[in-house]
Amino acid sequence: MSEVLLEMKGVSVKFGGLTALSDIDYSITSRSLACIIGPNGAGKSTFLNVLTGTLRPSIGSVAFRGRDIGGLALHRISRLGIARKFQIPSVFPSLSVAENMDVARWGAAREPDETDVLEMVGLSARRDVKAADLSHGEKQWLEIGMAIAASPKLLLLDEPTAGMTSQETQATAALLHRLKRHTAIIAVEHDISFVRALDTDTLVLHQGRLFRRGPFSEIEADEAVRDVYLGRR
Amino acid sequence: MKHRGRLVALAAGTCVLSIYPAFADEYHLTVLRDALLFGLFAVSLDFFWGSTGILSFGHATFFGLGGYVMTLVTMTSGLPAPSVLGLFAAVGAPAALAAIVGYFLLFGGVRGSFFTIVTLALSVIAQQLVISWSSVTGGDTGLLGVPPLALGGYEISGAMATYIVVAVTLIVVLLALRALEQSRWGKILIAIGDNEVRAAALGHNAPARLTLTFVISAAVAGFAGGLYVAIAGVVAPDLIGLLLSTEVIVWVAIGGRGTLLGPVVGAVLVQRAQQEISSMNPSLWPLILGCTFVIIVFVAPDGVMSIAERSRMLLRRRSA
Numbered sequence: 001m002s003e004v005l006l007e008m009k010g011v012s013v014k015f016g017g018l019t020a021l022s023d024i025d026y027s028i029t030s031r032s033l034a035c036i037i038g039p040n041g042a043g044k045s046t047f048l049n050v051l052t053g054t055l056r057p058s059i060g061s062v063a064f065r066g067r068d069i070g071g072l073a074l075h076r077i078s079r080l081g082i083a084r085k086f087q088i089p090s091v092f093p094s095l096s097v098a099e100n101m102d103v104a105r106w107g108a109a110r111e112p113d114e115t116d117v118l119e120m121v122g123l124s125a126r127r128d129v130k131a132a133d134l135s136h137g138e139k140q141w142l143e144i145g146m147a148i149a150a151s152p153k154l155l156l157l158d159e160p161t162a163g164m165t166s167q168e169t170q171a172t173a174a175l176l177h178r179l180k181r182h183t184a185i186i187a188v189e190h191d192i193s194f195v196r197a198l199d200t201d202t203l204v205l206h207q208g209r210l211f212r213r214g215p216f217s218e219i220e221a222d223e224a225v226r227d228v229y230l231g232r233r
Numbered sequence: 234m235k236h237r238g239r240l241v242a243l244a245a246g247t248c249v250l251s252i253y254p255a256f257a258d259e260y261h262l263t264v265l266r267d268a269l270l271f272g273l274f275a276v277s278l279d280f281f282w283g284s285t286g287i288l289s290f291g292h293a294t295f296f297g298l299g300g301y302v303m304t305l306v307t308m309t310s311g312l313p314a315p316s317v318l319g320l321f322a323a324v325g326a327p328a329a330l331a332a333i334v335g336y337f338l339l340f341g342g343v344r345g346s347f348f349t350i351v352t353l354a355l356s357v358i359a360q361q362l363v364i365s366w367s368s369v370t371g372g373d374t375g376l377l378g379v380p381p382l383a384l385g386g387y388e389i390s391g392a393m394a395t396y397i398v399v400a401v402t403l404i405v406v407l408l409a410l411r412a413l414e415q416s417r418w419g420k421i422l423i424a425i426g427d428n429e430v431r432a433a434a435l436g437h438n439a440p441a442r443l444t445l446t447f448v449i450s451a452a453v454a455g456f457a458g459g460l461y462v463a464i465a466g467v468v469a470p471d472l473i474g475l476l477l478s479t480e481v482i483v484w485v486a487i488g489g490r491g492t493l494l495g496p497v498v499g500a501v502l503v504q505r506a507q508q509e510i511s512s513m514n515p516s517l518w519p520l521i522l523g524c525t526f527v528i529i530v531f532v533a534p535d536g537v538m539s540i541a542e543r544s545r546m547l548l549r550r551r552s553a
Contacts, residue, residue: 052434078436086434092427095420103424106417107436150435 002029003065005154005184006051006082011060013046013208020046022208024060030153033180035195035216036188038205039229044188045087047205048156051186052084053077064154079109081153085146085160087188089139093132097123097142100131104146112151120175121145136163144172148179155179157187161194173197196220204228238542243407243494250400259392264508266396268501270461273403275484275496277453280410281446283491284419286426289447290349291356292454292481295327297473299455300462301363301370302326307380307463316383316463323459324452331451335444342440344429353475360474375469382463395464402460406453407493413449414493422446483522487529489536498537 006028013021021043028034036044049055050062053072062069069077078084092100101118105111118124121141126134131142140163147155157176161169173194176185189195195202195216202219204212206228212219219225250269254262278292306312306319334355338348363370370376382389382398389398413419425432425439433439462468471477480503488499503522511518533540 054430073438074430074433075436075438078434084434086431090428090431092424092431094423094427099420100424102417103421103432103437104435106421107432109436146435 002031004028005030005065007063008050009061009063011050011057011062013043013050013055014058019208021050021057024210026203026210028154028184028186030184031180031182033176033185033198033200034187034203035198035200036186036203036205037190037192037195037219038211041207042205043208044205045158046208048084048158048186048188051154051156052082075107078107078150081109082156083147083150083152083154084156085143085158087158087162089136089143089163091131091134091139091142091146093130096128096130097134098127100142100146101149104149108150108152112149117145117149120148122171137165137168140164141168144175152183155183155185157185157189159189159191160187161189161191166193169194170197238545239411239492239494239538242538242541243404243411246494246497247404250404254393254396262392262396264505265501266392266399266464267461268504269399269403269497270457270464271481271484271504272497272500273399273406273457273460274454275481275488275500276403276407276410276493277450277457278481279485279488279490279493279496280414280453281450282485283493284414284422284426285443285446287344287443288349288482289352289450290482291352291354291359291475291478292450293473293475293477294352294356294359295331295451295454296458296461296477296481297359297363297468297470298327298330299323299458300468300472301458302455303459303462304376304379304468305369308376308378314383315380319463320456320459323455325455327455327458328448328452331448332444335447339443339447340440353478356473356475356478360470363470363473370470371468373470375467375472377467379462379466379468381466382460399460399464403497406456407497410453411493418442483526485536487526487536489538492536492538495536495538502537 004027008024008026011021011024012019024047036047038044046055050057053069053074056071064080064082067080069080092103095103097118116124118127121144123138123141123145126138131139134142140160144157144160147157161172164172169191176187176198179185187198199216202214202216203210204219204225211228212222212225253265257265274296278289282288300323303319303323306322307315310318312318338351343351364372389395421432421437422442425437425442429439458472461472484499484503485496487503488497489495507518510521529536
């Protein structure tokens with residue numbers, strides 16, 4: 001049975017006079033997959049930053065498994081079971097691929113067993129290579145692997161396919177579908193072909209507001225969403 | 234391979250230190266002993282700077298504090314086994330100071346050049362304090378007649394005995410810090426140095442780990458300071474001031490930051506060169522040191538230890 005994992009109630013984030021997020025109500029259950037889309041400046045990254053504690057909401061609350069996580073330190077939020085992949089590949093260049101994975105596992109509140117995540121993300125042959133020497137696409141995969149390695153309950157992915165080939169993008173979509181059997185996933189993405197491949201619950205953010213929510217097929221057919229993307233709204 | 238190379242270098246260094254007394258007279262033995270003590274101090278800075286990438290510009294504060302605390306405990310406390318207690322205090326007081334400073338700075342998010350400047354100010358304040366508080370510290374002239382080390386009723390004095398104590402201590406500390414660097418702790422520290430926000434997002438409490446590393450580093454610096462004054466028999470404000478804080482950075486940079494052994498090599502080389510050149514022309518030394526530092530930054534930014542590693546890689550590439 002699925003439980004409500006994360007719940008945002010009336011969340012607004014303001015930077016001086018600018019409202020980055022406005023009165024967002026949102027929840028996600030365990031073992032589900034959601035995708036957030038929206039034009040530049042819609043508030044997608046702010047949305048993720050609130051979820052990971054990088055930003056504290058100006059108004060409203062964010063609860064993870066019933067516990068308010070507003071204002072918690074980044075490492076504490078992570079230890080609750082929320083993992084994040086950043087927009088820009090963010091790995092540890094001085095460490096090898098395998099050591100990057102180790103550091104990810106060691107950070108978990110309950111250290112998971114050493115599963116073959118590297119095999120899953122196609123980097124098992126590169127385990128002894130320094131992360132600094134990986135290609136952009138490989139760094140993306142490594143970071144996804146690091147986020148998975150801690151066995152999180154909620155996985156937040158900020159543009160996971162940026163810089164990937166179309167083949168890699170499709171492989172990432174397939175991987176996320178496999179992962180959602182164990183964990184809830186929220187992916188922020190620009191690449192509509194990836195969102196189409198995910199074909200899942202989709203949220204459209206526009207000017208900091210939750211503009212639409214529904215299955216991707218409905219979102220794709222929505223004329224108002226097209227207007228938003230084309231800047232007509 | 235890099236790690237194996239460093240172990241080989243450490244083993245070679247240990248061999249050199251072991252056979253050196255057989256060839257050196259008393260004077261040269263004491264010169265090397267003092268250089269090794271400063272090398273131990275340089276290792277303490279390297280442990281923090283090399284593994285976290287954060288530069289402490291006031292590390293002499295901890296070395297000097299260790300020295301002063303050792304002096305006060307052994308000269309004025311009247312306690313039994315003052316050397317042992319003194320060494321404990323020489324480790325404990327700098328560690329406590331580093332915990333306080335580290336807590337406010339590192340938990341407060343102070344990093345990079347801001348951390349460097351605040352620690353620089355710490356060194357200036359510490360030196361001013363020991364100069365001003367002359368009733369306790371001896372002021373400008375410091376305190377003379379610090380008793381030699383006495384462990385288990387045996388007094389450790391004389392060039393050979395003190396050389397052995399210093400050499401063995403240095404090797405033990407190097408091995409212990411190296412083991413720490415190679416451990417899970419060390420890997421997480423490297424990760425924090427690479428990308429602190431990423432490490433925190435993976436569940437690692439970066440400020441706590443950085444503070445504890447700073448405390449360990451200060452404790453080793455204090456221990457080196459305590460040992461130094463017990464062997465030299467004197468403590469003075471120049472052991473806690475800005476000049477020594479600057480010199481130790483130069484030793485680490487010349488030897489090779491993040492290598493642990495490199496700073497020892499840097500300290501020994503620079504002090505040996507300083508003695509030779511100053512004996513010829515005292516005013517020439519700062520100029521030569523400055524030029525050497527600039528050349529090292531351009532030619533071998535990772536220090537002299539990296540020259541050996543680069544040469545080995547070049548040879549291997551040629552032979553392949």
